[in-house]
Amino acid sequence: MRFLMRGLIGLALMAIMVGFAGYGAYQFYDALTAEETTRQRPARERIYSVNVSELAPQTVTPLTTAFGQVESWRSLQLRASSEGRLVNVASKFRDGAAVAEGELLLKIDPANAEFLFLDAEAALADAEAQKAEAEEAIVGAEQELEAARRQLALRRQALERQQQLKDKGYSTAVQVETEELGVASLEQSLSNRLQSVITARKRIERMDLTVKRAQIALNDAQRVLDETTLTAPFYGYLSEVDATLGRRVSPSETLAVLIDPTALEVKFSVSTSEFARLLDERGKLIKAPVSVTLQLGGRSIVVPGNIDRAAAVVSEGEAGRTLFATLEIEPGAVLRPGDFVKVEIQEPELNRVAVVPAGAVTEDGRLLIIGEGDRIEEIQAKVLRRMREDVVLANVPFGEKYVTERLPQLGTGLKVSPRDTDGSTNQPEGPAVAKASPSNDERNSDDLVALDPERRAALIAQLNESNIPENRKARLLALLNQPMVPKDLVDRLEQRRGRSG
Template sequence: MRFLARGLIGLMLFAATFAAIGFGVYRVVESVSRDEVRRRPPVQERSYSVNVAKLTAEDVAPTTVVYGQIRSWRKLEVRASSEGRLVEVDEDFRDGQAVKEGDLLVKIDPADAKSGLLDAKAALADADSQKAEAEEAVIAAEQELEATRKQLDLRRQSLDRQRQLLKKGYATMVQVEQEELSLAAMEQSLSNRMQSIITARKRIGRMDLTVERADNVLRDAERTLEETEIRAPFSGTLDQVNATLGRRVSTNDALAVLIDSTALEASFTLSTSEFSRFLDDQGKLIHAPVTVELDLGGKSIKVSGHLERAAAVVAEGDAGRQMFASLTVEAGTILRPGDFVTVRLQEPELTQVARVPAAAINAAGELLTLDDEQRLVIVQAKLLRRLGDEVLLADVPFGTTYVSERLPQLGPGLKVAPRGTEDTQDVPSREGGRRPVAAVSDTSSAGQQMVALEAPRRDELISKVNRRNMPAERKTEILQMLNRPMVPQSLIDRLESGGRGQPG
């Protein structure tokens, strides 16, 4: 029993010893953990610095930018109207030369035209003479008809006397028959005279046509003579000139092309969606203002105009519409048909839209906005237009702050630090004033607050470091930290308080 008691006592002492050792180990571990927790800074939620702006409603008249070519809607092919030799060519009859209305361009040898004019005048005079003869023949035929009628009356009276004498027995039947034959012959003569008058009058009608034809030939001859001198019908610029002195030309030979430099228009193509922007409620084309710009390297020429019409047909394989804009240009303009130009068309005004940078939305048209806790919220916007580096949006919450530059790591629910003109903070300067400093943008794993400095304040801190006497390696390290986008707040505090600016 004594052995058992001693064994139990030893076992209890052994257990007590192990319990004491375990308690001591627990207190040491707890003490070490408490010291580590005390030295470890509190964990803060990481936030991203973002550029923000306000969604404001405005009325915008977008501009559609396309490329096109200049063309002239008024051209004239200068052609030879008659055959002959070029006896005169104006010194201004050259490619690219500007001419005025009525200027003499070339002259064809007029000898043949003058000869034709003389023949036409002679033919007209002959026709007039024959017409006069026909008119005089009608007068003579009418006089002969009148004389024949008188003779016919006398023959009738003589026949009546012979019949009366026959009844009284003083005349014979032979005498009566002779008078009847004479009367019949006179009636035949009267009929012939009437037919002669009809023929003479018809001849006058034919001679009228002859005179008219001769007159037309005369006018043609005069026009042919006049057209031996080819003059500019309107002011313009010459192109494709093909005329030399002494060259023999045939009728309708091309000599040049005259282009009206003031009758210019721009031809360009709009896609179907762009074309629909320039239709009114009735589906008719609106006369939208147009600006055409010709880039000449260091100088550009701008001309205004308006949208005028669309092409009559759509070419096979093409999409959209070919459009034409009428331009307002003055004489002597530098624009030429064939110039490749930039065309800007002013669209109808869009009301209650937001203009934001194109980097603020993604391909799906989603916009990141900030809630009251500075966390990101996705807003689905309606994309109306893309205007270079900007876009126009509708159906957005106006007055809300949005992220103006969407970064790949940003997503809904993340906490951000806004950076912008509306979200800058004021911190006291050493002179007692207030200096704008961007909001805290990030918290490093070591617990250091990182801030973005304004350019004036960054330059001031760099100047302080350069004036200080410190090792070159340390000065270089501090300057590198100051030139980074985000600078530790502790380094800024040391430099502004006058301490040694050692990087923490």
């Protein structure tokens, strides 16, 4: 009985083993036939959904951004005209105070100036009196000269009569000689009178000069007296004030600086390439419009202006050019000399160009467009300008569709499903379409940050200098050029820069 039971168990175990072996052979055969069927069936091509837009010709006015400092081209040092004590100082004579034209600022003790004025006035009166005496003296000298001339004429007539009488025998030679001596004496007297008249006239000329000198001295004394009272020559703001009541000042000592708030300009620097774009066909600097922005916390003060001139020299070690722009300042403006401002320069217009997002084009100008059969083609465009989040391109096929966001998985020849930026999608029939990247709505807004231009430029420069693969670099550059950038990407790049520094 025991032998029979063992035999039945052995047969059962053998049957189970045969069943498992048959099932395994069946599964093996099924797998082989399925693989062969799969190999015979062609694989379906993967299609990416991409955002596209049309390359349309535009007219663009590029903006060049620079940073500069406000300066004043009309500032005046208020100096003391003479030595003395300050006897009157206006209450508004303080740093930052606004003063009107002609407003009294301070007064120096006028005692010395008044003494000099009275002395100059007396000297002028004395010179005028001497001139009057000289004018009267010349009248008498001229009268004496006229009398001497008449006497000489009479004496010559008498000499002629004596000579006539002598010829007739009625007069002697002695009488003729006597008349000749009289004529000679009167001629000598006439010469002396003429010399006296000449001397009197020269004295009048000298007196004229003396009077003029006295008048100049009086005018100078009057000027010194007037300058003891210091007034504002024009409207402006006071700076560097150094004057108190009772203080003694010396001549030419600077007491304050008066700045005209409407005579402001901004000084800024541009690169050589940016400067070249501001030249006309003859190589002269154009009067390009500028917009100057002063950032005051959360408020921005914007002032228009125009480029006026370039600096006369290029400083040592300077790579670009220094420019000056005049500002259209309104009364009461808050701009002050020394303010650090941002300057936006409007360059000449660019016609028939395309404006694309910065993430759609590489650094060297390569752009992805949609070709025949919705397949990607790559073209080489000319980069004219980079303006914040946009790039201005030339030499592009207008009317064609381009990919607005260049991603690493996109390449030449791939089939895509173009999706216009207006939301319409050209969905092909067949297999499911894979998205090239998540949309902005699918991103967590808490993980995105906004970057200021300087910080974004520093990160892009760091990424361009790195040795990471080009496809990954292109993807990261596209992310950095977005308005909102992933926070973890920014943190990784800045931490890497800190370790390398």
